[in-house]
Amino acid sequence: MEVRRITLNIAGRSYPLNVPVAEEHTLRKVGKQIETMIKEFENSFDVRDKQDALAMCALKLATNAEVAIQNxxxxxxxxxxxxxxxxxxxxxEGK
Incomplete structure (x- = not known):
């Protein structure tokens, strides 16, 4: 399995990761989604602390995952x- 080193920027921090090439696109896409969610939480709820925005993202993502599992x-x-x-x-009918 080929691995690539990428860096994701989330909430103002850089996270270097070694990821399988097949997962790179997905990880980058999810990273962008998290960044978008953080901005939405910051704007909609006047959240100033990145930690609070990240916690809200985690709660929303976990809730979405649980709903999908139940469905x-x-x-x-x-x-x-x-x-x-x-x-x-x-x-x-066969009888």
């Missing part, structure tokens, strides 16, 4: 129920 779990359950129903229909 995926519900979708998996719904798909499994549909497959069971279809199997039952196919079994009943």
């Amino acid at each position: 995926n779990e519900r979708n998996i359950i719904a798909v499994n129920d549909r497959v069971k129903n279809l199997n039952q229909i196919l079994q009943n």
